[in-house]
Amino acid sequence: AQTVTQSQPEMSVQEAETVTLSCTYDTSESNYYLFWYKQPPSRQMILVIRQEAYKQQNATENRFSVNFQKAAKSFSLKISDSQLGDTAMYFCAFLIIQGAQKLVFGQGTRLTINP
């Protein structure tokens, strides 16, 4: 079974700082997909960034980047130049494809950006 672990329940940084959220996972699959989703107080889950396991290059989306260490089964998210609007719950998720798509989420990290 696939599991996703986020070891930081809460984090808080000052605006413009860089913050890294950690995520580890466990799977016996060799080809899979990992995601970071953001859930602000509005409740809507928003995709932040995705990583295909077969790609060695770390994904980057503007201020968001990942450090994907496949052998260590680690998938951390780095947010550079953090902004107040980044305040949200962040979920790491593992995608299982069993004829249909199934996302398995970690427990989440509540990130607060302080002015």
Added chain:
Amino acid sequence: DTEVTQTPKHLVMGMTNKKSLKCEQHMGHRAMYWYKQKAKKPPELMFVYSYEKLSINESVPSRFSPECPNSSLLNLHLHALQPEDSALYLCASSQVPGRDTEAFFGQGTRLTVV
């Protein structure tokens, strides 16, 4: 249009009531999902529809009954719920079932069972 629209946004129902949650998308997505999210917890998958057919049921109690009338609509019929069923119910859709395409989520229906 990259929206998944869920109605209602809030719902309070008694344990003997029958109600339905609705989800709609017009992105041409052929996979649709229901997730349940308890407070301060991650979403948990309930059901998956692929090409309007139920493909995954995560052992959800029969008091939750999903329905996919067409490729744009997904309903969740509720009957005889328990207070512990109170949660945020999220609908999502993705382009092609069985592929690694992005899942788009709605804003959810916050359900309270009294």
